[in-house]
Amino acid sequence: MSAAVRADLAAIAEWIRPGEHVLDLGCGDGALLAYLQQTRGVRAYGVENDPENVVACVARGVNVLQLDLEAGLSGFDTGSFDRVILSQTLQAVHNTASVLGEMLRVGREGIVSFPNFGYWRNRLQVLGGRMPVSGDLPYAWHNTPNVHLCTLHDFEQLCASMQASVLERRVLTRGTRVEWLPNLFGSLAIYRVTRAR
Amino acid sequence: MSGAGSAGVVAPQLARFEVPLVLDCGQTLPAWQLVYETYGTLNAARDNAILICHALSGHHHVAGVRADNPKDVGWWDNMVGPGKAVDTRRFFVIGVNNLGGCHGSTGPSSTNPATGRPWGASFPFVTVDDWVRAQAHLADHLGIECFAAVMGGSLGAMQALQWTISFPERVRHALVIAAAPRLSTQNIGFNEVARQAIVTDPDFHGGDFYAHGVIPRRGLRLARMLGHITYLSDDAMHEKFGRELVGGEHRFSLDVDFEIESYLRYQGDKFSERFDANTYLIMTKALDYFDPATRYGAGKLSRALEGARASFLVVSFTSDWRFSPARSREIVKALLDNRLPASYAEVDAPQGHDAFLMEHPDYQRTVAAYLARVAGERA
Numbered sequence: 001m002s003a004a005v006r007a008d009l010a011a012i013a014e015w016i017r018p019g020e021h022v023l024d025l026g027c028g029d030g031a032l033l034a035y036l037q038q039t040r041g042v043r044a045y046g047v048e049n050d051p052e053n054v055v056a057c058v059a060r061g062v063n064v065l066q067l068d069l070e071a072g073l074s075g076f077d078t079g080s081f082d083r084v085i086l087s088q089t090l091q092a093v094h095n096t097a098s099v100l101g102e103m104l105r106v107g108r109e110g111i112v113s114f115p116n117f118g119y120w121r122n123r124l125q126v127l128g129g130r131m132p133v134s135g136d137l138p139y140a141w142h143n144t145p146n147v148h149l150c151t152l153h154d155f156e157q158l159c160a161s162m163q164a165s166v167l168e169r170r171v172l173t174r175g176t177r178v179e180w181l182p183n184l185f186g187s188l189a190i191y192r193v194t195r196a197r
Numbered sequence: 198m199s200g201a202g203s204a205g206v207v208a209p210q211l212a213r214f215e216v217p218l219v220l221d222c223g224q225t226l227p228a229w230q231l232v233y234e235t236y237g238t239l240n241a242a243r244d245n246a247i248l249i250c251h252a253l254s255g256h257h258h259v260a261g262v263r264a265d266n267p268k269d270v271g272w273w274d275n276m277v278g279p280g281k282a283v284d285t286r287r288f289f290v291i292g293v294n295n296l297g298g299c300h301g302s303t304g305p306s307s308t309n310p311a312t313g314r315p316w317g318a319s320f321p322f323v324t325v326d327d328w329v330r331a332q333a334h335l336a337d338h339l340g341i342e343c344f345a346a347v348m349g350g351s352l353g354a355m356q357a358l359q360w361t362i363s364f365p366e367r368v369r370h371a372l373v374i375a376a377a378p379r380l381s382t383q384n385i386g387f388n389e390v391a392r393q394a395i396v397t398d399p400d401f402h403g404g405d406f407y408a409h410g411v412i413p414r415r416g417l418r419l420a421r422m423l424g425h426i427t428y429l430s431d432d433a434m435h436e437k438f439g440r441e442l443v444g445g446e447h448r449f450s451l452d453v454d455f456e457i458e459s460y461l462r463y464q465g466d467k468f469s470e471r472f473d474a475n476t477y478l479i480m481t482k483a484l485d486y487f488d489p490a491t492r493y494g495a496g497k498l499s500r501a502l503e504g505a506r507a508s509f510l511v512v513s514f515t516s517d518w519r520f521s522p523a524r525s526r527e528i529v530k531a532l533l534d535n536r537l538p539a540s541y542a543e544v545d546a547p548q549g550h551d552a553f554l555m556e557h558p559d560y561q562r563t564v565a566a567y568l569a570r571v572a573g574e575r576a
Contacts, residue, residue: 021536043536051559058540059566065529065541075530
């Protein structure tokens with residue numbers, strides 16, 4: 001399990017109630033779902049497009065569906081899941097708004113986690129003339145899968161523009177909660193969002 | 198797969214059943230037999246059995262080689278054997294020839310006890326449901342209460358799916374590969390052309406060609422040639438044959454010009470020598486009739502699967518246009534509607550429908566990983 005997944009794992013698990021019906025979009029090697037299955041007894045499916053990861057999920061007993069997230073979730077009925085998770089996936093998605101919209105259609109509630117580009121160390125590296133590389137942003141500019149990095153403010157603005165409401169926010173730096181100036185001092189953000197009622 | 202071996206020399210076995218089998222068409226087979234092969238060992242708990250269901254032109258010889266013909270390698274030998282995805286060191290694997298077949302199970306070329314002559318055209322039409330019921334009798338015969346898994350590709354996958362509906366308590370896992378929940382109109386259309394090729398062959402004699410000492414070779418040949426086109430992708434055909442000319446130049450005759458013509462004729466000829474025309478008709482009809490959504494779910498596959506208890510692995514192949522990935526996703530959708538444990542792999546393979554018989558690392562690794570979990574469940 002990568003350090004990045006581990007950091008938001010506990011926070012996400014806290015928000016999941018036992019036995020819930022969960023969909024994890026971009027589930028990678030299935031580490032998060034395996035953890036949720038063990039600790040929360042969820043009934044879960046992951047969506048993943050990389051064959052290596054599909055095999056990894058199958059090998060660890062995680063239900064995985066090999067689908068292209070970007071092509072839409074038209075195969076999933078509206079409101080068919082209690083929770084839909086986008087763990088460290090949003091920043092690597094091309095059609096950000098449409099994936100977010102689909103997530104909120106399919107799930108009663110969405111959980112989104114992403115590295116905060118506004119974290120002061122990232123800002124410092126940019127100020128120093130370099131693209132940031134850190135624990136939560138481990139890639140170099142030329143090999144990163146991340147195409148749509150954002151800050152806490154950016155994400156919240158997108159939610160507002162989509163009439164999605166933020167129910168709860170958790171900001172972490174190296175696994176520790178950050179309450180003061182989170183857009184500056186937080187390295188990783190985790191949100192509970194839902195369609196505005 | 199490296200390090201994997203052959204299931205070795207295998208001999209077919211016969212199971213005879215005196216219990217009448219009532220078929221979907223309304224007719225009853227008073228006595229019947231199934232030919233099958235097994236690989237690996239049934240454990241003491243009798244819970245490590247995997248049933249392999251065959252497709253349109255398949256049979257019971259799934260893996261290994263035949264004692265009487267070492268060159269006759271099983272049709273899924275790249276999948277089944279010691280150390281392979283279906284690991285015969287861990288599982289007891291069964292290959293069975295279906296009713297209506299022409300490889301030793303009761304079928305149109307078998308003798309009808311009522312007349313003493315081959316059944317021919319009077320052999321009843323059988324369905325996927327009938328096959329599954331007959332296979333359940335074989336499971337009883339072998340003392341298998343519940344299969345660890347039932348698996349198959351194409352028409353074989355339809356049987357695996359049907360198992361989870363007909364006998365939900367007797368199958369823990371279903372591996373549904375290159376499947377469709379029912380045929381499309383186009384699929385039925387292709388089948389009908391194949392059937393017409395056979396029944397209009399003058400050597401068909403209304404299905405009773407055995408008595409005339411002939412076989413409807415031309416019809417079977419055409420049926421198989423057509424079938425082969427639908428089993429391959431356009432790209433795979435182009436890759437394999439392109440527009441290559443057999444003689445290097447246009448012959449301006451109806452003789453074979455292009456390599457693809459030569460290939461199709463060869464495949465057709467080979468098939469017409471070894472396959473029974475009536476069996477081909479029955480198998481294509483079984484394909485056409487398969488429709489669990491209508492039969493068990495008032496038109497909805499989700500409803501048809503409401504009673505299913507199995508876990509599923511569904512696999513499709515990107516270039517398969519006969520049963521495209523979209524058809525497999527219909528099955529996946531119905532499984533999710535019932536919140537059944539299910540995984541779905543869409544293998545990026547160029548060969549078309551035939552890919553389910555081929556080796557592709559993503560394909561065999563996914564099946565291997567899935568079945569390793571299945572094996573672990575018992576421990």
